[in-house]
Amino acid sequence: DPEDAADKDTAKVGFVRVRGAREHNLKNVDVDIPRDALVVFTGVSGSGKSSLAFSTLYAEAQRRYLESVSPYARRLFHQMSVPDVDAIEGLPPAVALQQQRGSPTARSSVGSVTTLSNLLRMLYSRAGDYPPGQPLLEAEAFSANTPEGACPTCHGLGRVHEVTEASMVPDPSLTIRERAVAAWPTAWGGQNLRDILITLGIDVDTPWRDLPRETRDWILFTEEQPEVPVYPGFSVAEVREAIRRKLPPNYMGTFSSARRHVMHSFATTHSAMMKKRAASFMVSSPCPTCAGRRLRPESLSVTFEGLDIAAMGQLQLKRIASLFAAYAGDGSERLEELRRTRPETAIVIARIAADLCRRLAVLLDLGLGYLTLERSTPTLSPGELQRLRLATQVVSTLFGVVYVMDEPSAGLHPADTQALLRALDGLKAVGNSLFVVEHDLDVVRHADWIVDVGPAAGEGGGRILYSGPPKGLRRVAASETARHLFAPDHGQRRTPREPQGWLRLADVTRNNLTNLNCAFPLGVMTTVTGISGSGKSSLVSQALVDLVGKALGAPVAVEEPPADAEAMLEQEPVAETEGRIEGGPKDALGGIKRLIRVDQKPIGRTPRSNLATYTGLLDHVRTLFAETPEAKRRRYDAGRFSFNVAKGRCPRCEGEGFVMVELLFLPSVYAPCPVCHGTRYNAQTLEITYRGKTIADVLGLTVAAASDFFHDVPAIQRSLTVLRAVGLDYLRLGQPATEFSGGEAQRIKLATELQRAQRGGALYVLDEPTTGLHPTDVERLVAQLDALVAAGNTVVVVDHDMGVAAASDWVIDIGPGAGDEGGRVVAAGVPAVVAASPDSRTAPHLRPFLR
Numbered sequence: 117d118p119e120d121a122a123d124k125d126t127a128k129v130g131f132v133r134v135r136g137a138r139e140h141n142l143k144n145v146d147v148d149i150p151r152d153a154l155v156v157f158t159g160v161s162g163s164g165k166s167s168l169a170f171s172t173l174y175a176e177a178q179r180r181y182l183e184s185v186s187p188y189a190r191r192l193f194h195q196m197s198v199p200d201v202d203a204i205e206g207l208p209p210a211v212a213l214q215q216q217r218g219s220p221t222a223r224s225s226v227g228s229v230t231t232l233s234n235l236l237r238m239l240y241s242r243a244g245d246y247p248p249g250q251p252l253l254e255a256e257a258f259s260a261n262t263p264e265g266a267c268p269t270c271h272g273l274g275r276v277h278e279v280t281e282a283s284m285v286p287d288p289s290l291t292i293r294e295r296a297v298a299a300w301p302t303a304w305g306g307q308n309l310r311d312i313l314i315t316l317g318i319d320v321d322t323p324w325r326d327l328p329r330e331t332r333d334w335i336l337f338t339e340e341q342p343e344v345p346v347y348p349g350f351s352v353a354e355v356r357e358a359i360r361r362k363l364p365p366n367y368m369g370t371f372s373s374a375r376r377h378v379m380h381s382f383a384t385t386h387s388a389m390m391k392k393r394a395a396s397f398m399v400s401s402p403c404p405t406c407a408g409r410r411l412r413p414e415s416l417s418v419t420f421e422g423l424d425i426a427a428m429g430q431l432q433l434k435r436i437a438s439l440f441a442a443y444a445g446d447g448s449e450r451l452e453e454l455r456r457t458r459p460e461t462a463i464v465i466a467r468i469a470a471d472l473c474r475r476l477a478v479l480l481d482l483g484l485g486y487l488t489l490e491r492s493t494p495t496l497s498p499g500e501l502q503r504l505r506l507a508t509q510v511v512s513t514l515f516g517v518v519y520v521m522d523e524p525s526a527g528l529h530p531a532d533t534q535a536l537l538r539a540l541d542g543l544k545a546v547g548n549s550l551f552v553v554e555h556d557l558d559v560v561r562h563a564d565w566i567v568d569v570g571p572a573a574g575e576g577g578g579r580i581l582y583s584g585p586p587k588g589l590r591r592v593a594a595s596e597t598a599r600h601l602f603a604p605d606h607g608q609r610r611t612p613r614e615p616q617g618w619l620r621l622a623d624v625t626r627n628n629l630t631n632l633n634c635a636f637p638l639g640v641m642t643t644v645t646g647i648s649g650s651g652k653s654s655l656v657s658q659a660l661v662d663l664v665g666k667a668l669g670a671p672v673a674v675e676e677p678p679a680d681a682e683a684m685l686e687q688e689p690v691a692e693t694e695g696r697i698e699g700g701p702k703d704a705l706g707g708i709k710r711l712i713r714v715d716q717k718p719i720g721r722t723p724r725s726n727l728a729t730y731t732g733l734l735d736h737v738r739t740l741f742a743e744t745p746e747a748k749r750r751r752y753d754a755g756r757f758s759f760n761v762a763k764g765r766c767p768r769c770e771g772e773g774f775v776m777v778e779l780l781f782l783p784s785v786y787a788p789c790p791v792c793h794g795t796r797y798n799a800q801t802l803e804i805t806y807r808g809k810t811i812a813d814v815l816g817l818t819v820a821a822a823s824d825f826f827h828d829v830p831a832i833q834r835s836l837t838v839l840r841a842v843g844l845d846y847l848r849l850g851q852p853a854t855e856f857s858g859g860e861a862q863r864i865k866l867a868t869e870l871q872r873a874q875r876g877g878a879l880y881v882l883d884e885p886t887t888g889l890h891p892t893d894v895e896r897l898v899a900q901l902d903a904l905v906a907a908g909n910t911v912v913v914v915d916h917d918m919g920v921a922a923a924s925d926w927v928i929d930i931g932p933g934a935g936d937e938g939g940r941v942v943a944a945g946v947p948a949v950v951a952a953s954p955d956s957r958t959a960p961h962l963r964p965f966l967r
C-alpha cells in the first residue's frame with residue numbers, strides 16, 4: 117500500500133502527523149508537518165488556518181500538557197472542547213504567541229511582559245545607591261504590585277480616587293428634592309435620605325448652589341451617621357410639629373453622606389452595575405504621596421545612575437540599552453572603577469547589565485526600542501504585544517517546543533521584516549518548531565514548509581491544498597496563495613483620483629507628534645505609512661478622529677466602556693489631542709458630515725451578539741416569522757422570535773445558546789446549553805416555521821444559503837448582498853460574535869456601513885485593516901474602499917501593506933524613525949511621489965508595487 121509506505125517515510129524524519137482533523141470547517145484532513153522547521157500556514161481568511169494551527173494542534177498540545185499535570189484539570193478538560201481529530205502523533209509541547217484580543221489587565225506592562233522589570237528590581241535591591249543609613253531593600257520593594265513596594269496612599273495605583281462636589285452634584289441649579297445629589301441612590305434609598313434631611317431641618321426646595329457651604333459640605337462629606345425619626349411626605353414645619361406632639365414616626369432612618377454612600381457601595385457591592393455607578397461619581401488625580409510613581413518613598417530614594425526605578429520605567433528601551441551598555445562586557449571603564457571601589461556590587465551589576473543588554477538587543481532589533489517599561493499593555497497594538505512576547509521567548513532557554521503564532525508580522529513595516537525573520541530563525545536554531553499563521557509574502561517565502569488551506573472560506577475551504585516546501589506550491593492551480601506568491605507583477609498601475617478638497621490639521625500635539633501640520637485630501641483614499649511607532653495611529657486614529665469628531669460636535673462611536681468598574685478606575689486618563697482644523701471647524705470640513713471608524717475590535721464579548729443582530733438582519737426575519745398564519749393564530753409577535761426577550765427564548769441559557777462553565781485556575785469557557793442544545797429558543801417558539809424552517813434553522817444558514825432562501829425578500833437581501841461583497845458568504849447568520857476573528861469583525865462593520873444608503877460625505881478611518889487578511893482578501897477590501905470613495909466619501913487608512921498604499925490616491929509617510937525619532941511627515945503625495953522620496957523608509961518597499 118503506497119499510502120502506508122508514505123506514512124512510514126514521514127514518521128522517520130520528525131513530522132507531526134495529523135489524521136482526520138474536523139474542527140470547525142476542516143474537512144477530515146490528514147497532514148504531515150515537519151518539526152524543527154519554520155512552517156507557515158496560508159490561505160484566505162476563514163479557510164481554516166487557525167482551526168488547524170490553534171484549535172487543533174495547539175489545543176491538543178495544551179490538553180495533553182494539562183492531562184499530564186493534573187487529574188483535576190483533566191476532568192475539566194473533558195467537559196471542554198477536545199479538538200475534533202482522530203489522531204495526532206509526534207506533537208511537541210506547545211507555546212502559543214497569539215494576538216491578544218480583548219483587554220489584558222491594566223497592571224501588565226512592557227516591563228512585566230518582558231520580565232525586564234524583574235531584573236531592574238534585583239539591580240536596585242542589590243546594587244542601587246541607597247541614602248546613608250537606609251537598610252537594603254528586597255527586590256519586591258521595587259514593585260508597586262506588592263505590599264512591600266506599593267505606595268501606602270494609593271496602594272500602588274499612582275492615582276487616588278475621590279469624590280468632589282462637582283462629581284456628585286452635576287447640576288447645582290437643582291434642589292435637593294429635585295435630586296441635586298445625583299450620587300445618592302435613585303430609588304427608595306434616595307427618598308429616605310431626602311426625608312432625613314427634612315427631619316434635620318434642611319431646606320430641600322432651595323437650589324443646591326444657594327445652600328450654605330457648611331450645609332452642602334455636611335450633606336456630601338460628613339462621616340456622622342445620625343439616626344432620626346422619619347415622617348415621609350411631611351414638610352420641615354410639619355416634622356417639627358410632629359416631633360413636638362410626640363407623634364410616632366414611620367420609622368427611624370440613618371443618614372449617610374454622599375461620599376460615604378459612594379465609597380461604601382464601591383467597596384462592598386457585588387453588583388457590577390452598582391460598582392460602575394459608584395465609580396462614575398469618582399474623579400481621579402495623581403497620588404499626592406508618590407506623584408504617580410506608585411512606590412513607597414523609601415523605594416524611590418534608591419537610585420542607579422541618578423534615576424529612581426520609576427524614572428527608569430519612563431526611559432525608552434533604547435536609552436536603557438545604551439545606559440547599561442557602559443556596564444556590560446569586560447572592557448567597560450565604568451565597571452573597572454566599580455571593581456576597585458565596590459567589588460561585590462560590580463559583580464552584580466555586570467551580570468544584570470549583560471542580561472539586560474542581551475534581552476534589550478532583541479527588542480530593539482524587532483523595532484520596539486521606542487517603548488518604555490511602564491507603558492501598559494492595553495495601550496499597545498496587538499502586533500506590538502505579540503512581538504514583545506516573541507522577543508521574550510527568543511532569549512529564553514526553552515527548546516524542543518513548538519511555538520504557534522498568529523501573524524507575527526502584524527503592525528510591522530516591511531523595513532522591519534528582516535528582524536522578525538531573524539527572531540524566528542533564532543527560535544528555530546536552538547531546536548524549536550514554529551507553526552505560524554501568516555499572510556506576509558516575505559515571511560511566507562522564508563518558510564521551510566508551507567501548509568496551504570483552502571481553496572475558499574468557511575464551507576468552501578477546510579482542505580489542505582498543499583503541504584511542502586514553498587517552491588512546490590507554484591503548481592497548485594487552486595491556491596490563491598500561489599497566485600500571489602508567484603505573480604509575475606504586483607498589482608496594476610492606476611491613475612490617482614483628484615482630491616475634491618483638503619482637510620488641514622494644524623499644530624497637532626499628541627504622543628510623539630509635536631505641532632505637526634498635515635493635510636488630508638477629501639473625496640479620495642489616503643494611506644498613512646511609516647515604521648511601527650512612528651506616529652501613524654497617533655495622527656489618524658487619535659488626532660484626526662478627535663479633531664474631526666469635535667468639529668462635528670458629535671461623539672464618534674468608539675470603544676465601549678471597560679467591562680468592569682475596577683478597570684475603569686485603573687485606566688490612565690485619556691490624553692487629549694492638542695491642535696485644530698485650519699480655517700475654522702465648519703467650512704474647513706469640506707462637506708464631511710459623518711465620521712466612521714471601522715476597527716478590528718470585537719463586536720461583542722458574549723454569544724448574545726451575532727451576525728444577524730449586529731447587521732439588523734434579524735429584525736426583518738423576526739417580522740416574517742410573526743406574519744406566518746400559525747404565529748398569528750397563537751398571537752406570537754416579532755418579539756417572540758428574539759432570544760433577548762423572555763417569552764420566546766430558552767429559559768435555561770436565557771437565549772445565549774451557551775452556558776458559561778467556570779473553571780478553577782483557568783479562563784471560563786462557554787459550553788452548549790443542555791436544554792435547547794444551542795438553538796436558543798424554547799420548544800413552543802420552535803414550532804413555528806417559515807418555508808419549512810424554524811427561526812433556529814434560519815440562524816444556522818450561511819450568508820450564501822440565506823441569500824437563496826430569502827431571494828424574494830428585498831430588506832433581507834440588502835444586508836446579505838453587502839456581506840457577500842466583503843467576502844463573508846461563509847458565515848452563519850447566528851454565528852456568535854465571540855467566534856469572529858478581528859478581520860471578520862472588521863468586515864462585518866464595513867458591511868453594516870455599506871448597507872446604509874450611501875449618502876456620501878462621510879470620512880472613514882481604518883487602522884491596519886489588512887491585519888489577518890490574505891492578499892486575496894486585501895484585493896477585496898481595496899475594492900470595497902474604492903466603492904466608498906466612488907459614492908462620494910473620504911477614506912483614510914493606516915497600513916503597512918504596500919499593495920494598499922500603491923492602490924490609494926495619496927500616501928502620507930510618517931517618520932522617519934519611531935518614538936521621538938518619528939512624528940514628522942517625511943513625504944506626502946501620490947504613490948509615485950512618495951516612492952521616489954529619498955528620505956522615506958517606505959519608498960524602497962513601495963517602488964516595486966508601482967512598476
Ligand code: ADP
Pocket residue numbers: 140141159160161162163164165166167168573574575846847855857
Ligand atoms: P482562518 O484562520 O483561515 O482565517 P478559521 O480557522 O478562523 O480561518 O475559520 C475557519 C472557519 O471556521 C470559518 O468559517 C470560521 O467562521 C469558523 N470558525 C472559527 N471559529 C469557530 C468556532 N469557535 N466555532 C465555529 N466555527 C468557527
Ligand code: ADP
Pocket residue numbers: 486487488491495627628646647648649650651652653654655934935936
Ligand atoms: P504607529 O501607529 O506609527 O505604530 P503610534 O502612533 O502608535 O505609532 O505611536 C507613536 C509614539 O507614541 C510611540 O512612541 C508610542 O510609544 C507612543 N504612544 C502611542 N500610544 C500611546 C499611549 N497610549 N500612551 C503613551 N504613548 C503612546
Ligand code: ZN
Pocket residue numbers: 267268269270271272273274275403404405406407408409410411
Ligand atoms: Zn501613591
Ligand code: ZN
Pocket residue numbers: 766767768769770771772773774789790791792793794795796797
Ligand atoms: Zn438554552
